[in-house]
Amino acid sequence: xxxxxxxxxxxxxxxxxxxxxxxxxxxxxxxxxxxxxxxxxxxxxxxxxxxxxxxxxxxxxxxxxxxxxxxxxxxxxxxxxxxxxxxxxxxxxxxxxxxxxxxxxxxxxxxxxxxxxxxxxxxxxxxxxxxxxxxxxxxxxxxxxxxxxxxxxxxxxxxxxxxxxxxxxxxxxxxxxxxxxxxxxxxxxxxxxxxxxxxxxxxxxxxxxxxxxxxxxxxxxxxxxxxxxxxxxxxxxxxxxxxxxxxxxxxxxxxxxxxxxxxxxxxxxxxxxxxxxxxxxxxxxx
Numbered sequence: 001x002x003x004x005x006x007x008x009x010x011x012x013x014x015x016x017x018x019x020x021x022x023x024x025x026x027x028x029x030x031x032x033x034x035x036x037x038x039x040x041x042x043x044x045x046x047x048x049x050x051x052x053x054x055x056x057x058x059x060x061x062x063x064x065x066x067x068x069x070x071x072x073x074x075x076x077x078x079x080x081x082x083x084x085x086x087x088x089x090x091x092x093x094x095x096x097x098x099x100x101x102x103x104x105x106x107x108x109x110x111x112x113x114x115x116x117x118x119x120x121x122x123x124x125x126x127x128x129x130x131x132x133x134x135x136x137x138x139x140x141x142x143x144x145x146x147x148x149x150x151x152x153x154x155x156x157x158x159x160x161x162x163x164x165x166x167x168x169x170x171x172x173x174x175x176x177x178x179x180x181x182x183x184x185x186x187x188x189x190x191x192x193x194x195x196x197x198x199x200x201x202x203x204x205x206x207x208x209x210x211x212x213x214x215x216x217x218x219x220x221x222x223x224x225x226x227x228x229x230x231x232x233x234x235x236x237x238x239x240x241x242x243x244x245x246x247x248x249x250x251x252x253x254x255x256x257x258x259x260x261x262x263x264x265x266x267x268x269x270x271x272x273x274x275x276x277x278x279x280x281x282x283x284x285x286x
Contacts, residue, residue, distance in 0.1 A: 003249055004054070004152060004229040008034045012048055014243055018250040021052040021229065023085065026072065029057040029065075031087070032160045032207045034235075038075055045080055052082040058107050059204055060165075061088040070094055077101045083128055096125060103127040105152070109160060110134055118147035128152060128228065133159040137219040137277045144226035153223065155216035156245055156266075157233025158198060158209040159275070169201035184236065186211065198236065212273045213237065217266040219277040220249070221259035244269060 003019040012022065025033030026041070033056045036044070045053060055076060061069060073094055076084060083103040086092065095102050106112060106121045107130035118129045129149040131140060144151055173180045184198045187208075196211040220230055232249065234242050248265055251257035257265075 001224045001227055001253065002052075002229050003246065003253070004231045005246070006033070006157065006231060006233040006235065008234045010036060010040065010044055012044075012051065014239070015246065016048075016051075018243075018246045020050060021054075021082070023054045023056055023231070025056040025058075026076075029059055029069070029072065030085075031059045031163050031204060032209070032235075033058070038072060041076075041081075042079065049080075054083045054085055054105060055081055056085040056107070057091055058085050058087040061090040066090065066094075070098065073100055073102065074098065085130060092124060092126065105130055106149075109163070114139070115143045115146035118143060118149040118151070122147060122149045130154075130231075133214070134276045134281055136280055137222055140219070140223055141226060144223070150228040151226075152229035152231055153216075153227055154214070154231040154233065155220045156237075156242075156249075156270075157214055157231070158211070158236050159214055159233075161197065161208045161210060163205055163207050165205040167201055168206040169199060209236070210275075213270045214275045215266060215270050215273050216275065216277055217249075217263050218274060221252070221262060224253065241269060 002021050004021045004023060005015055005019055006023045023033065024041070024044070025035040027035045027037045041055060045051070069090070073091070077100040083105050084091065085105040085107040087108050092104060095104060104126045105128040106126050110132050112118065112129050113132045113135050121129065127150060129147070129151050131143065131151055131153045133154050140153060169180060169185055184200045186196050187199050188194055188196045198209040198211055200207050224230065230249070232242070232246060245266055248257060248262055252259065252262040
């Protein structure tokens with residue numbers, strides 16, 4: 001298994017002691033990723049020639065995007081990138097039609113949930129599958145045993161809950177006649193057991209993320225032999241804290257830290273919130 005860091009800047013030096021695998025978004029084509037231009041991707045690869053860089057193009061594609069998207073994909077196919085994360089099947093169709101030398105990652109947020117889906121995309125030529133954050137460790141283990149897709153799963157960070165093309169934040173501030181000065185706002189449910197969430201709007205719409213940091217370390221210790229990549233997301237996490245977590249994961253993979261100690265030390269840093277890894281969301285009628 002390799003540690004795959006979701007970036008929030010172009011500065012990689014602090015991470016390189018622990019991993020050489022990264023995700024970054026392509027400007028105007030990604031949702032909930034730090035975005036840079038095609039030229040900046042070229043510069044990043046020139047500065048760090050030994051990294052494995054995945055580029056996210058995970059937004060919905062519209063007819064007006066197609067020509068520019070084709071040109072961007074052709075340019076990416078000429079670079080030494082590890083793969084392209086995609087949501088919209090237009091990207092799969094373009095890559096196949098133009099016979100581009102690009103490894104693809106099916107990344108549909110909540111939809112990659114079982115081995116039948118994974119095998120379907122594998123048969124279409126997709127190499128990697130980015131699993132949903134809403135399935136259990138047991139389900140991920142089953143998927144890994146029944147698909148040829150190389151799998152990646154999200155273990156540390158603030159997972160995205162939903163994306164809307166609507167301008168939900170600016171609409172609220174317009175209605176309330178207030179000025180929004182925050183990059184991320186916090187919203188709260190009503191009721192006794194209400195939860196808080198981060199909400200951020202950009203030119204592509206509005207993203208809602210968990211407020212508490214997901215700590216999937218227990219599941220990681222079980223799944224690390226079954227997956228290709230473990231995703232650790234720097235977004236909204238203090239960099240020093242993130243480096244501590246990343247270093248602990250690396251020590252565990254290098255067999256210098258036991259599973260039990262890894263679980264305890266990460267829990268001491270960010271608490272015990274294992275999301276859906278041990279919480280079933282689908283039940284069969286008996």
